[in-house]
Amino acid sequence: MVHLERYRDIVPDFESFVESIHRPLPATVRINTLKTDRDDLLRRLSEEGAKYRFVCWNPLCLRIDLEKPGNLIECLMGYLHVQEEISMVSAVVLDPRPGESVLDLCAAPGSKTTQISQMMENRGSVVANEPAVNRIPSLRSNCERLGAMNVAVTRYDGRLFPRHRFDRVLVDTPCTGQGMARKDHSVLSRWSLKRSLGIQRLQQSLLRRGVELTRPGGTIVYSTCTFAPEENEAVVSTVLDRVWVETVSVPGLKNMPGLTRWDSDYGDELEGCARYYPHQNDTGGFFVAKLIKK
Amino acid sequence: MELWRSRFGIPSEAFEGYAFHLRGNNVWISGSAELPDLRYETIGVRFMSTKGRVWKPTTSALQLFGGRATKNAIDLDPDQARVFLAGESQNLDADLENGYVVVSYRGMVLGCGLYSRGELVSQLPKERRIMSDKIENESFKGDR
Structure with missing residues (x-):
């Protein structure tokens, strides 16, 4: 549990948090x-x-x-x-409407893609992007099995995704996955600050591109399944000149506000992000930010 | 569309609001919204295979639209459904024309079957076949 110790001061009822990590999901x-x-x-x-x-x-x-x-x-x-229950929150916060044009920048295996498609009632379009060729089949087969007809699959490096203006963009990035510990305990021992900082650069680039690909007034949702502020608030803080942070609040789901500082000041706006801890809703751990393009 | 109407009695209105395109050996169905100008791997869901002499509806398409079939459709009992899901053939005396049929179980479309002279041949692609010992549902467990 040594790697969770760093969250003692930010997680309420820390002992229950640690205990919950040992219970299966x-x-x-x-x-x-x-x-x-x-x-x-x-x-x-x-x-x-x-x-x-x-x-x-x-x-x-x-x-x-x-x-x-x-x-x-x-x-x-x-x-x-x-x-996983808590991973359903990204699309709910994105709130896509039938007829809109939506991009899912990091789509495989397509759980969130197909959830977006169903919220749009198969109307409008969802571009599901996945750079890894070996992850395309899982994305494709989920779309086929679930009948997501309004999904089109692309295979770009998300950081270099071609210019377009979407109504809504989901940036659900790769992360160190600490929030998945109830499913796979080894994510905790594999975590290191170096790994968080290494992946942070990719996350920043993906979010920056996601913001560029959104029309003014459009919505960007940034989400990860990790607790590390380096991969969450620190990433969101790099696009604050181009977005407004809208407060995430899902009725019936308990969350803690985003951190306004950790090793540096992130800005008071970050409080509007949502941190989901396993012991508060009996789910995995998650982070969600809802951003409106200026 | 004509094939879906004449073979299964599914009216063309069922496909309103969707677009179709041919790619490789398949017809694909997708939303009708305009897409950004990008390089696509795939657009939409596979709808029919054009490989054979008679175009064959895909499992995915039948699961989405086959529920509206008024003919050449059959609802199996649990034993028959087990055989069908395993990808096997079975003798079946049913009011069906020879050719592709919509196969359901408890009103849920399972996929495409080929009916010919009293035999129902499962057309489920390999990757979508399911052995009954894998299925969690109580109704499938039976005495096997």
């Missing part, structure tokens, strides 16, 4: 409204005798009492998609 699924509706799906699960619980912040997310929910026929047929 609840299995969660998202109802795919491109192929079914909530009532029909819930009826199917009830007929099957599958046990599930609702979460209070998202009517399309279910905690399901199965070791491998991915093997439910409803998942295999694309009525459900296995997705």
